[in-house]
Amino acid sequence: MIETKPYADLFLYIDGAFIGADERESDEVVNPADGSVLGRLPHARPEDLNKAIASASRAFESWRWTSPLERGKVLRRVAELIRERAADIARDLTLDQGKPLAEAYAEVFNAAEHAEWHAEECRRIYGRVIPPRDRNVRQTVIRQPVGVCAAFTPWNFPFNQALRKVSAALGSGCTVILKPAHDAPSAVVALVKLFDEAGLPPGCLNLVWGPSSRISRHLIESPAVRKISFTGSVPVGKQLGALAGEHMKRVTMELGGHAPVLVFADADLDRAATYLSTLKARNAGQVCMAPSRFFVHKDVAREFTEKFIAANAKLVVGNGLDPATTMGPMTNARRIAAMEELVSDAVAAGSTLAAGGASSDGPGLFFPPTVLTDVPLSSKIMNEEPFGPVVPIATFETPDEALALANALPFGLASYVFTRSLEINHRMTYGIEAGMVSVNHFGIALPETPLGGVKDSGVGSEGGTETFDAYTTVKFISEMTA
Numbered sequence: 001m002i003e004t005k006p007y008a009d010l011f012l013y014i015d016g017a018f019i020g021a022d023e024r025e026s027d028e029v030v031n032p033a034d035g036s037v038l039g040r041l042p043h044a045r046p047e048d049l050n051k052a053i054a055s056a057s058r059a060f061e062s063w064r065w066t067s068p069l070e071r072g073k074v075l076r077r078v079a080e081l082i083r084e085r086a087a088d089i090a091r092d093l094t095l096d097q098g099k100p101l102a103e104a105y106a107e108v109f110n111a112a113e114h115a116e117w118h119a120e121e122c123r124r125i126y127g128r129v130i131p132p133r134d135r136n137v138r139q140t141v142i143r144q145p146v147g148v149c150a151a152f153t154p155w156n157f158p159f160n161q162a163l164r165k166v167s168a169a170l171g172s173g174c175t176v177i178l179k180p181a182h183d184a185p186s187a188v189v190a191l192v193k194l195f196d197e198a199g200l201p202p203g204c205l206n207l208v209w210g211p212s213s214r215i216s217r218h219l220i221e222s223p224a225v226r227k228i229s230f231t232g233s234v235p236v237g238k239q240l241g242a243l244a245g246e247h248m249k250r251v252t253m254e255l256g257g258h259a260p261v262l263v264f265a266d267a268d269l270d271r272a273a274t275y276l277s278t279l280k281a282r283n284a285g286q287v288c289m290a291p292s293r294f295f296v297h298k299d300v301a302r303e304f305t306e307k308f309i310a311a312n313a314k315l316v317v318g319n320g321l322d323p324a325t326t327m328g329p330m331t332n333a334r335r336i337a338a339m340e341e342l343v344s345d346a347v348a349a350g351s352t353l354a355a356g357g358a359s360s361d362g363p364g365l366f367f368p369p370t371v372l373t374d375v376p377l378s379s380k381i382m383n384e385e386p387f388g389p390v391v392p393i394a395t396f397e398t399p400d401e402a403l404a405l406a407n408a409l410p411f412g413l414a415s416y417v418f419t420r421s422l423e424i425n426h427r428m429t430y431g432i433e434a435g436m437v438s439v440n441h442f443g444i445a446l447p448e449t450p451l452g453g454v455k456d457s458g459v460g461s462e463g464g465t466e467t468f469d470a471y472t473t474v475k476f477i478s479e480m481t482a
């Protein structure tokens, strides 16, 4: 077990000042691996929120006119600092979020790459010139930063998700008020410290904590806030989207998925089983892109299931600070309750519990990799995102049936196909209703590739060359010589 330094102190960050709990209300932060209390997270008061809005508005008036080179310099410096401080950030991330330390490092280093991508790409926020109808006229289109953004980020990849939204906003010339989820706050506090150290002017980035609905309403209703970006569940995304619509605010929504996995009879089953087992165990399945509805061709379903269960049996569930651990605890008790309900519903509906199925007695929020077979399509797990390490497996007979199953739900985030057939590959990649399709491997969520969903899974993309679209407005300028 790795020796730990004391867990980080937690702060609000408003107008360039760090504010601790003092006499403010605060929440306990708990280690999901053993139930111990790690620290206290201060809540922003309404006057703190107003101060954050005022400082972000003030800072926008100068930050928006900085050159992309200057903005890129801050982001590049943040990337350097992330790498320098990776050990401390990753350890605290494992302590409050639960993921194995190696995954925490991977999240931190991946975030550094996102900062670099945005540092480079912000130099390419191009406009265009449109041929005029009159030689005395020049018609141009420019893109300008949208203004103050409110970003709501989740607890499953707290560092990476916050960094993505903040980099996209700052890189485009916007300023940000960040309201992350409470369950795993240390990495976000660390991130804000790095931006402060990298020389980001006060007010460009503010960090607030507190009751989510009070804070999101306060920020979204403020006329100064021009854009909302949210990563989280579909129901909350719809609530925030409705509120944003009432106030005509732009939104980016990266919401839940229920990723279909189509394993065809010609697939490399060993490869599919080991890939999917590792991928599903990542972050204990608490990943919006996790493979989560498995449809396997009936001729290979038994063989695939055996291989998948065998791969799962090699996973080591435990405290993320233990180097042997390959799957940590669930981050909060809500997920344990959800796993138990999904498993018991599926079993009551006639599914076979082929592996796992029961949480440990504690301490710690551990749930084993679980496999259900012969799962009826009407069961909850085939319709609700599990967001945990439970896999339902059902079968199909034809490519048409597989495609229909993949597209049957209102979700459309990630999807996975395993086949050697070019024909099936093309049919599935073009036909699946999802923002991302990955064939024969896990190839999504890189800084240079767009991440986003369709249908209930969201609006807009993060990453890729699309990353600044949602943070800039289009202005058309038509000039005639006098």
Ligand code: NAD
Pocket: 152, 153, 154, 155, 156, 180, 181, 182, 212, 213, 214, 216, 231, 232, 233, 234, 235, 236, 240, 254, 255, 256, 257, 287, 288, 334, 385, 386, 387
């Ligand atoms: P939840 O629906 O209560 O909350 C989901 C997220 O929204 C959390 O990060 C939470 O802090 C935030 N949130 C809740 N109410 C909010 C509000 N009024 N204003 C702003 N933010 C608000 O569920 P939960 O138990 O925290 O998480 C489980 C579910 O959330 C999962 O089923 C999964 O679908 C979804 N989730 C998705 C992602 C993702 O990457 N898309 C990340 C985390 C959680």
